[in-house]
């Protein structure tokens with residue numbers, strides 16, 4: 761057992777209750793929907809809604825950092841073990857994450873009045889949308905067929921996500 765898993769396991773019964781019942785695909789798909797909703801909300805905000813934009817941008821960045829981290833730490837390595845095809849898919853996903861993380865980092869240091877603020881949120885949303893399509897149409901179906909213990913992976917990711925959300 762890794763140090764990370766031990767810490768996760770200590771996160772407590774509350775987290776266990778939270779983790780109960782959601783498999784890896786359900787958890788990741790729910791995250792995808794949540795972040796898509798937030799991007800849509802952002803898009804609907806007017807130019808003068810600076811405080812709301814900033815709040816939402818922070819929430820989006822935090823959710824995406826937690827999501828990409830649990831995928832990279834837990835889900836992707838499990839997928840990688842499922843053959844060359846899966847490995848190529850994961851490689852592509854990791855490159856897409858890196859590009860998203862770069863934009864996230866820039867956005868975290870920006871304010872709504874800065875040049876390109878709206879454009880960067882928009883492009884990040886588009887990149888995530890593309891990435892999510894590939895995960896949901898290619899990687900998740902493959903994961904379902906692969907014989908992975910999706911329930912156990914879901915629990916592990918739920919615990920890790922909770923831990924990350926409390927520190928981000």
Ligand SMILES: [Fe+2]
Pocket residue numbers: 788792827831892895
């Ligand atoms: Fe994802």
Ligand SMILES: [Fe+2]
Pocket residue numbers: 828831853857891895
């Ligand atoms: Fe991803």
